[in-house]
Amino acid sequence: MGFSFARALAILNAEFRTGTVYLALYTSNPTASDTGTEVTGGGYARQVIPFSAPAVEGGKQSIKNNVLIQFPVATADWGTITHIAIRSAVTGGTMTSFGALTSPRTIMQGDRFVIEVDSGVVRLV
Template sequence: MGFSNTTAAAILNDIFRDETIYLALYKSNPTGADTGTEVTGGAYARQLITFATPAIDVGKQTIKNSAEIQFPIATADWGVITHVAIRSALTGGTMIGFGALVTAKTILTGDRFVIALSNGAIKLS
């Protein structure tokens, strides 16, 4: 079942825009059961993520990050980042959603993981 544009926008706003949420980096698939391996150590910290107003993109209601997301500079190797998740808290909390990166990214000491403006998107139809 699909959603109307109005309902899809309301869901995206309610879950992803009306609450404070954080982006987490993973070295494995977090799965719907929240069982993946999140990055730890080396100055890693989840980052606040904010989304722009929903808009139709390729026929689906879509929200995109409204600011560049910069993680701290790694002070130790973080490994290969394969997935991201949106979480309800800076530490702990609930995983709200997750997805694979288009291209995995190796983060070594001195590197910074960055998601450019509008490169993080969530689509709902």
């Protein structure tokens, strides 16, 4: 069963736009149980991800990152980033959503992981 546009809008605003949320990078699927492997060390730090107001796209209520998200330059190899998650705190906290990257990316020392504006999308039916 899906959500009405009005309810999806309320959920997206409440979960992702009323406070600060953080983007985390994973080298394995975090799963709904929050059991994946988040990147650690090598200068890695979760980044704040601000979202635009919800809008209906492709029949789904959606939000997108409204600024460029740049992680620090890796000071050691981070591995292959396969998934991302949104978390409630800069460390620890609750994972609120997760997903696989369309194109996994290997981050080596000296690389920087970037999410372009409007590329980080959360959708509810």
